[in-house]
Amino acid sequence: MFTILINILLGIIAVLLFGLIIFLHELGHFVTAKLSGIRVNEFAMGMGPTLFRFQRGETTYALRLFPIGGFCAMEGEDEESNDERAFGNKPVWKRIIVVGAGAFMNLVLGLLLMAIIVVQQPIYASTTISKFEDGAALQQAGVQVGDRFVSIDGYTINGDQDLNFAFGMANPESVDIVVDRNGERIAFDNVKFDTVERNGQQILTTGFYVQPIERSFGSVIQKTFTDTWSMVKMVWVSLAGLVSGRFGLNEVAGPVGVAQAITQAAAVGLEVSFLAAFNNILLIMVILTVNLGIVNLLPLPALDGGRLVFLIIEGIRRKPVNPKYEGWIHAAGFVFLIGLMILVAFNDIVRLFSGQGLGG
8 A cells, every 4th residue: 555655656746847847948938038028928837628727917827737738828929919019029039039948948957957966976987998898899899998989880979878878779780889099089890799688688788897987076067968968869869760760659758658757767766765766756857858858949830949940030031931821830730749749648558557558
């Protein structure tokens, strides 16, 4: 019974944390809109039917039923308006700031959360090899102690997170590696690695160790930015994998899947300590907030990135695109996104109860 209550509590915490990420994203739009003199008609958390609302000044603040998003509805955002404080009547540069502020807030949150994780660690991993295990594939290929990784299969290595991700994505039968040796870049092509079986999958074994980095003010700042940047790159690579078909529907998660992931991560951490559970939750939040920030900047209709495209076109032409046509495009994109969110949520629920999603 106690375990069930803990899982329910963790699930509630997961939903609240997901809501916090959405809230900060929309807050970025809201604050910059207010500072730019734009009228905000409604600031809402969630989508669908309204649970409750209240009016403060010119703005309605609302909580809606489905915790799958939120919005900051500005006057004249999707239609023409004669109000001098309408979104469309403000200079292009102000509108670009307002539209980009949501993603900016998500990336800032990611940096802050990553800093909390990083500062707790007494020592950090570098990308420079310190020693090899006996018979290590890299050593046999000619890589030496003191070499620093530059790229793996073309994936640039800036930190140890990049190193882990690149080797996790690599084909053990053939890996192309570039290292820096005393300022000279040396390539090792088609390196074959040994593997071990874990959960029915063959996992590459690297067979080497890296030099440690002592914690200091400078190393904390550097690792915070490096690890957050690594998250950004992972998001782009993952998106490319979805488009190319490398990853399927089961590699995508919506609010239900996110809540399940946070709950599982916390449960695993609790087996060690409360602090470990807390850090696991923080790490998933970093991944989520960076994901939200980056995905929202994609040049797709109804996303912030799509709106930025229209604003850039307006800035170049010195003439806005017909609001009616832009509205149609964003409306079509919105319908598509809602449909995709419903599909992902349904897949999450199926996976939650059956252990296997729609993708098999």
